[in-house]
Amino acid sequence: xxxxxxxxxxxxxxxxxxxxxxxxxxxxxxxxxxxxxxxxxxxxxxxxxxxxxxxxxxxxxxxxxxxxxxxxxxxxxxxxxxxxxxxxxxxxxxxxxxxxxxxxxxxxxxxxxxxxxxxxxxxxxxxxxxxxxxxxxx
Amino acid sequence: xxxxxxxxxxxxxxxxxxxxxxxxxxxxxxxxxxxxxxxxxxxxxxxxxxxxxxxxxxxxxxxxxxxxxxxxxxxxxxxxxxxxxxxxxxxxxxxxxxxxxxxxxxxxxxxxxxxxxxxxxxxxxxxxxxxxxxxxxxxxxxxxxxxxxxxxxxxxxxxxxxxxxxxxxxxxxxxxxxxxxxxxxxxxxxxxxxxxxxxxxxxxxxxxxx
Numbered sequence: 001x002x003x004x005x006x007x008x009x010x011x012x013x014x015x016x017x018x019x020x021x022x023x024x025x026x027x028x029x030x031x032x033x034x035x036x037x038x039x040x041x042x043x044x045x046x047x048x049x050x051x052x053x054x055x056x057x058x059x060x061x062x063x064x065x066x067x068x069x070x071x072x073x074x075x076x077x078x079x080x081x082x083x084x085x086x087x088x089x090x091x092x093x094x095x096x097x098x099x100x101x102x103x104x105x106x107x108x109x110x111x112x113x114x115x116x117x118x119x120x121x122x123x124x125x126x127x128x129x130x131x132x133x134x135x136x137x138x
Numbered sequence: 139x140x141x142x143x144x145x146x147x148x149x150x151x152x153x154x155x156x157x158x159x160x161x162x163x164x165x166x167x168x169x170x171x172x173x174x175x176x177x178x179x180x181x182x183x184x185x186x187x188x189x190x191x192x193x194x195x196x197x198x199x200x201x202x203x204x205x206x207x208x209x210x211x212x213x214x215x216x217x218x219x220x221x222x223x224x225x226x227x228x229x230x231x232x233x234x235x236x237x238x239x240x241x242x243x244x245x246x247x248x249x250x251x252x253x254x255x256x257x258x259x260x261x262x263x264x265x266x267x268x269x270x271x272x273x274x275x276x277x278x279x280x281x282x283x284x285x286x287x288x289x290x291x292x293x294x295x296x297x298x299x300x301x302x303x304x305x306x307x308x309x310x311x312x313x314x315x316x317x318x319x320x321x322x323x324x325x326x327x328x329x330x331x332x333x334x335x336x337x338x339x340x341x342x343x344x345x346x347x348x
Contacts, residue, residue, distance in 0.1 A: 008175040010182045017306040019323045055331070056309035056319040063310065113330075116323075126182075128175040 001138060003031035007131040011121040015063045018119045019054045020131060024102070025109050027133045034107050036137015041099040043130040046089035046123035048096035054116035066092050072124075089122035096120075104137055142336035143297055144318065147236060148288075150303040151247035152185070154322045155229050155267070156257055159249045160185040162222035163202035166215055177205050189248025190280030223249070223257035228325030233266040235338060244271040244293070246284060251277075282311055289315060300335065302328070 005027045009018050024038050042049045052058060069092075076087020100117060103110040111117070121129050152158040157165075160181035164173055173181065184201045187193030193201070199215040236243060245267045247254050251274045258264040258272070273293070278284040285301075288294040294301070296316035303309050309319040320335070322328050332338045 008178070010175070010178045012182075012305075012307055014307060015310065017321075019321070019327075022324065054321055054323065054327075056306070056313055056321045059306050059321070060310045060313045116327075126179070128179050 001031060001033055001036075001136070003027065003033075003135045005030070005133045005135075007133060009119060009121070009129040009131060010126075011123075011129045012126045013121050013123045015059070016121045017054070017059050018121075019116050020119055020133075021054075021109070021111070021117045024117055024133050027135050028104050028107065028109060031135040031137070032107075033104055033135060033137035036104045036135065038102045038104055038109060039099060039132075039134045039136070040102070040117055040119075041132045041134070042119055043132060044098075044121075044123070045093055046086050047098070047119065047121045047129065048093055049098060049100050049131070050096070050118050050120060051100050051102070051111070051115050052118055053114040054118050066122075069095070086123050086125075089124065092122050104135070144241070144300045144335060144337060146242040146244065146295070146299045147337075148244045148246055148294060148299055148301050150301075150305070150308060150322075151245045151254060151272075152189075152249060153304045154226065154302060155233075155245060155263065156225055156254070156261075157223050158185060159188055159198070159219075159223075159253075160202070162219055163199065163215070164206070165222040166218040167203050167206040167208045167210070171206070173205075180205050185248060188250070189275045191276035195250045195253070220253040220256045221260075223253060225261045225263055226325070230261075230263065230266075232325050232329060232332075233263070236332075237266050239337065241337065242271075243267055244273065246273045246275060246281075246288075248275045248281070250274065281308055285312060285315060285317070289317070300337075 007023055024040055028038055040049050070088045072088045078087035078090055079085050119131055149155050164181060184198050188198045203210050203215055243266055255269055258267055275281050275284045278287050294317055299317055301312040301317050301319040302322050304322045306321060309321050312319040320331050
């Protein structure tokens with residue numbers, strides 16, 4: 001059985017984080033599988049999907065670490081086209097993951113107590129963002 | 139066991155304690171209809187305009203009506219909308235628990251004062267969140283100025299106050315100003331986090347971390 005859902009997140013960009021754990025859990029319930037896996041895929045090039053403890057301090061720490069590695073104000077070659085100015089977000093995405101896979105056991109996500117599925121939008125612009133959740137199993 | 143220094147929680151009302159304004163407006167203008175992504179983004183922008191004071195309540199209502207393709211009699215939505223602002227399920231119990239633990243509670247919001255106060259009174263939330271503990275972002279020109287004003291006036295105290303919010307950009311702003319902050323997703327997760335802060339008994343204390 002394969003069950004697919006699309007989540008649309010209304011994002012303010014910059015470093016807007018969304019905890020989608022409950023939405024993915026609901027997709028697993030809808031799929032009705034007992035064992036398998038759930039894939040969570042971010043359908044853009046300026047964001048990431050992570051499994052982390054969704055905590056305010058951790059998010060700010062991550063933002064500060066990424067700012068050291070890939071400063072927003074850097075002169076990115078990506079900006080030379082003059083189309084957009086989100087080079088930092090693209091580089092960060094390349095360094096991170098745009099998908100995670102979580103095992104499903106006994107009809108539920110087999111995540112640890114402090115593991116949350118968090119989608120991070122690092123684009124400078126606010127816009128709707130699409131996440132595909134695909135549940136596979138039996 | 140954590141020794142807790144926090145004695146005051148400030149909740150961002152919209153989406154944490156009560157229905158956000160955009161959702162309430164849509165419920166009033168288009169009951170039973172599900173907004174598409176473009177409409178949700180537009181409602182979100184209307185909410186932001188309301189919160190930072192660039193949109194009046196009347197302009198917000200007109201904008202929501204336009205999005206739904208509904209032309210309402212003048213003032214009609216202004217009356218209907220506050221009725222759509224309801225408590226987030228599970229939050230009254232959380233507020234009761236925190237009050238029993240003698241923690242001071244305050245509310246910050248992006249909606250007009252009269253809408254929020256009427257919702258708090260109608261729903262019974264005013265029992266835990268009295269009117270003099272309600273702060274409206276538009277009165278200060280939006281969220282960061284509101285937080286700065288509360289810090290300056292000593293109504294939010296770094297090290298003592300915990301800012302609770304469902305928007306990661308606001309929690310980061312609070313942390314940058316030295317104010318402890320918690321991300322809100324839903325009451326169950328929030329109760330877990332309150333346990334980690336040492337504010338309520340920690341049901342998950344025996345569970346492995348990491």
